[in-house]
Amino acid sequence: MKAYLHSVMGTLKQPESHLIEVDRRVWPIHVQSLMLTQHKAATTTACASITEDQQADCEKHLHQRLIEMNEKIQYHQNQFNEKKNNLIGFTSNIEESIQSFVQKHGVKPFEMKRNLKIAMINHDYDSEILRRQYLQEKPNEYQIQVMKRLSEKKRELEKSKRELLELKYRVFYNRPHSSLDAIETTMPILNDDDRKLKLLNKHEKLIQRKKLDFVAIKIIAAEMKFYQCLREFDHELAAIWKTHRELVKNKGMSTTLTNLIEKRLTGITDRWRDVYNYRLNFYFRNFHGDFERTNTNADGDKMKRIGFSLSLMIDAIHRFSDKELQLLNRGPTYVPTGQISISSSGQSNDDIIKKKYAPLKHQLSYLFSKYHINIALSMEIQLKISDQFTELFSVPIPSNLQQRALYEKHLLQSIRYSLNENNLILRRTADNMNTFYLGNLHEFETKAYDYLSKSDAYKVLLNKDTDNGGQQWQIELKQMVESMNLLLESLKNHKAVNIDLFNRLLVDASKVKLPYLYFLPDVSKENEISLVPYITSQHSATWRIGKYLNELLRPFVDKNLSTTTFRDEPDFMRKLNDYVYVERHLRATTLFCSIKIINYYTLDIHKNMVDTVGYFLKDNLVTNKLEQVTIQTIKNLLHIFLYNNVFYYKDKIYTLMKDIKIKYSSRGIMGMKKNLTVFLQTIRDKNHNVQFQKLIGTNVPFLNAFVENQNGELFTRVYHHPILSRYTLPYVVGHSKLAHGDWFRSALIRAVCYCSSIENFNLERIYLELTCLANGYSIFFVENNVQHFFGYFHADTMRYLKDQTMYDKFRHDWFGYMTMQYELSDKLQTFNDNDCLIHLNYLYEFGPKCQFNQQFHCLWLESFNQHANLSKDKVKVQLTTKHQHSLNSLLAREKSTCSIQ
Numbered sequence: 001m002k003a004y005l006h007s008v009m010g011t012l013k014q015p016e017s018h019l020i021e022v023d024r025r026v027w028p029i030h031v032q033s034l035m036l037t038q039h040k041a042a043t044t045t046a047c048a049s050i051t052e053d054q055q056a057d058c059e060k061h062l063h064q065r066l067i068e069m070n071e072k073i074q075y076h077q078n079q080f081n082e083k084k085n086n087l088i089g090f091t092s093n094i095e096e097s098i099q100s101f102v103q104k105h106g107v108k109p110f111e112m113k114r115n116l117k118i119a120m121i122n123h124d125y126d127s128e129i130l131r132r133q134y135l136q137e138k139p140n141e142y143q144i145q146v147m148k149r150l151s152e153k154k155r156e157l158e159k160s161k162r163e164l165l166e167l168k169y170r171v172f173y174n175r176p177h178s179s180l181d182a183i184e185t186t187m188p189i190l191n192d193d194d195r196k197l198k199l200l201n202k203h204e205k206l207i208q209r210k211k212l213d214f215v216a217i218k219i220i221a222a223e224m225k226f227y228q229c230l231r232e233f234d235h236e237l238a239a240i241w242k243t244h245r246e247l248v249k250n251k252g253m254s255t256t257l258t259n260l261i262e263k264r265l266t267g268i269t270d271r272w273r274d275v276y277n278y279r280l281n282f283y284f285r286n287f288h289g290d291f292e293r294t295n296t297n298a299d300g301d302k303m304k305r306i307g308f309s310l311s312l313m314i315d316a317i318h319r320f321s322d323k324e325l326q327l328l329n330r331g332p333t334y335v336p337t338g339q340i341s342i343s344s345s346g347q348s349n350d351d352i353i354k355k356k357y358a359p360l361k362h363q364l365s366y367l368f369s370k371y372h373i374n375i376a377l378s379m380e381i382q383l384k385i386s387d388q389f390t391e392l393f394s395v396p397i398p399s400n401l402q403q404r405a406l407y408e409k410h411l412l413q414s415i416r417y418s419l420n421e422n423n424l425i426l427r428r429t430a431d432n433m434n435t436f437y438l439g440n441l442h443e444f445e446t447k448a449y450d451y452l453s454k455s456d457a458y459k460v461l462l463n464k465d466t467d468n469g470g471q472q473w474q475i476e477l478k479q480m481v482e483s484m485n486l487l488l489e490s491l492k493n494h495k496a497v498n499i500d501l502f503n504r505l506l507v508d509a510s511k512v513k514l515p516y517l518y519f520l521p522d523v524s525k526e527n528e529i530s531l532v533p534y535i536t537s538q539h540s541a542t543w544r545i546g547k548y549l550n551e552l553l554r555p556f557v558d559k560n561l562s563t564t565t566f567r568d569e570p571d572f573m574r575k576l577n578d579y580v581y582v583e584r585h586l587r588a589t590t591l592f593c594s595i596k597i598i599n600y601y602t603l604d605i606h607k608n609m610v611d612t613v614g615y616f617l618k619d620n621l622v623t624n625k626l627e628q629v630t631i632q633t634i635k636n637l638l639h640i641f642l643y644n645n646v647f648y649y650k651d652k653i654y655t656l657m658k659d660i661k662i663k664y665s666s667r668g669i670m671g672m673k674k675n676l677t678v679f680l681q682t683i684r685d686k687n688h689n690v691q692f693q694k695l696i697g698t699n700v701p702f703l704n705a706f707v708e709n710q711n712g713e714l715f716t717r718v719y720h721h722p723i724l725s726r727y728t729l730p731y732v733v734g735h736s737k738l739a740h741g742d743w744f745r746s747a748l749i750r751a752v753c754y755c756s757s758i759e760n761f762n763l764e765r766i767y768l769e770l771t772c773l774a775n776g777y778s779i780f781f782v783e784n785n786v787q788h789f790f791g792y793f794h795a796d797t798m799r800y801l802k803d804q805t806m807y808d809k810f811r812h813d814w815f816g817y818m819t820m821q822y823e824l825s826d827k828l829q830t831f832n833d834n835d836c837l838i839h840l841n842y843l844y845e846f847g848p849k850c851q852f853n854q855q856f857h858c859l860w861l862e863s864f865n866q867h868a869n870l871s872k873d874k875v876k877v878q879l880t881t882k883h884q885h886s887l888n889s890l891l892a893r894e895k896s897t898c899s900i901q
Helices: 002-009 029-037 052-086 092-136 141-172 178-182 193-245 255-285 322-328 339-343 349-370 375-393 399-421 441-454 471-493 499-505 543-561 569-582 606-620 631-643 673-686 736-754 758-774 779-791 804-833 849-864 887-891
Strands: 312-314 424-428 436-440 458-463 517-522 530-535 592-597 646-649 652-656 666-670 692-697 699-702 705-710 713-718 837-843 876-882
Touching: 002 029, 002 052, 002 092, 029 052, 092 255, 141 193, 141 255, 141 758, 141 779, 178 193, 193 312, 193 758, 322 399, 339 349, 339 399, 349 375, 349 837, 375 849, 399 424, 399 887, 424 441, 424 517, 436 441, 436 517, 441 517, 441 530, 458 471, 471 499, 471 631, 499 543, 517 646, 543 606, 543 631, 543 804, 569 705, 569 713, 569 736, 569 804, 592 699, 592 705, 606 631, 692 699, 713 736, 713 758, 736 758, 736 779, 736 804, 758 779, 758 804, 804 837, 849 876
Parallel strands: 312 436, 837 876
Antiparallel strands: 424 436, 458 652, 517 530, 592 666, 592 692, 646 652, 699 705, 705 713
């Protein structure tokens, strides 16, 4: 009411001295309506039509309303005080709790509405004052129409921009529009509660995906509308300035009029921003109310609206709360906030800083010792780095983040209890996506035992008996380690390996950890959950030998197979485009074929694997040596590695009987069916156990691409498996935000390389944006990455244009970019192969990490610029951050390795 009064009196805002003097008394529309009911004034805000008597009556009436409102406030305050004094046991703590509750759930929504009304009064006031100032300059008809047209175009532009942003914020805040509730899928009626729940969850996931698909289509339309409004506004503005520069008679614009128009346009932007922020805060962030229709069931009760969360697959009956499910829907990659700080209660801030710095301190000490850095110089550098770290990260975690950390800690404890109490298991899915699978523990373990008992890839060596304190299996494993060392010593004695390599490969039984087998659920098949085995191998008995063989063989194998393999998905598409457009091999009759070896990962026994490696080396080496190591020695080391790979699961120790492959499990070829048949028969002749799955036709999916021959024209786009969950991020370890940012940029590059048409590219781009938003990443995160992607080749307008010719050039530029990246990747791999790639990290939860990393690299360059081994040209230093625990490590039941005593 005070804002209304100040507007009527002309004192809402102080006038600027250099502007045109006009009557600053403005009657807001609500005041006009109020006075109309009192028959006090005409329906206009124009000051000329309001008499002094009407002005006085209006001010008097508003003053009276203010007095009445203050009296009501005082009355209710007295009522509250009276009831408070009459209550027995009413303490200050109770009063504080009541005030806090009322403030949050009662007062805050009204404050937000009031603040919006005040903002609108101010905007209307500014608009009217600008209108009066503009007319005070005596503009001609053209100049009046300029103001009207620009204002209208600006309003349409701002409205379309806010509508586009609101669509995206709905996904980010998981607030789907009520119109999406009409999306339905058929679901059969079941009596079994367990099957019914599983089907219901599957049904819900399908609806979630359909809703996001529909939102993607709406965003495309909203983007087109926004870009159209932007073009119309820019065109109108450019036409006005063109006319002004050409000095067309009676169509010039004075500096004063131009300044007033700019202020008017700024005011329109500010007005829409305030309205948009109110809707965002009221309906999405705080959810004080729903401005849309809410569906009800047959009993008239409100139905729960299905949102956009897709990172949790439920396959069992559970009792998790909505908040617990919301946390689990962040996926296994999510790192709860502030774990180090809240887990270090009772410790000083200095102790917490030391804990975060400890990994980097240990790594630097080892590194300086390895390269024989002078002790004094080593201590000086470490002291400088430590001081920088302390200075930048000594700021305690903000209170709001600390509250969130405690809240999430409580949720995690509750989830753990519920998992144990209800015999449930939580696992990330085997597709390496940021998705949790929630299932029944007993059913999961039964499937695991069935897998091990039926598979011919594993053999039970012995039981981890507990009768004798587990002594027998300890003795036998020690004997295995001793036999491995005897074989290595034999190679040393026969001069097959030198003393340095022998010491590098020698197994220390006291440091060996027995790997543990665990299973992840495979959700790629409809109506079936199968298991995929995984084995942790680091610090196993064969780990050193395996690491050495990988470093020795991988560069040589990669080099020799480079002409018949693809580096990654963009490389596949680049070579396919060369096949079609450079070599011009594609004909209207060309068929595509994709082949997948189903049993690729358990195809060969150990002996065949050793022989295959030997044949490969013999065929591709000029001599019988690879880096001074003979082929026979490599085969001997591979024999030791393969026949001593053991692991445990539950109470049994197993060994691998077949080998795990590391290359692609499928290949794509093009040609005549006769040649294809000969090719497949050749493979079968070499290995009778091979099992093929082949697809032949004018279109096939391959490496997540849909490839089609359209009468001699190549058409490609990104292929999404119909069963696998869409709108999910990949599973990553470490700094998830940084890793997902890298993935987002890579996925955009893959999209432009894969999509031959601009329409498919835009749809894929929006799909990627929604994937990030649905998984909790902000619009700022999304926009920053998308703008960087388009801005890299100065093609910002490509985001909204539908020009296929411009898109083809844009796509060609990205193929060239990937070629450059492959060269840089090869250089980095060379550093790694030569043991010149240094990985350093530290624990991180809050603070200016970019600033510290920059200062660290500057100090490193300054200290080792002339060093023989650690200079910029000799090594590459990668400094990254580590988070203490992800949801996967905090909640998944994966046993750790056990040591040989």
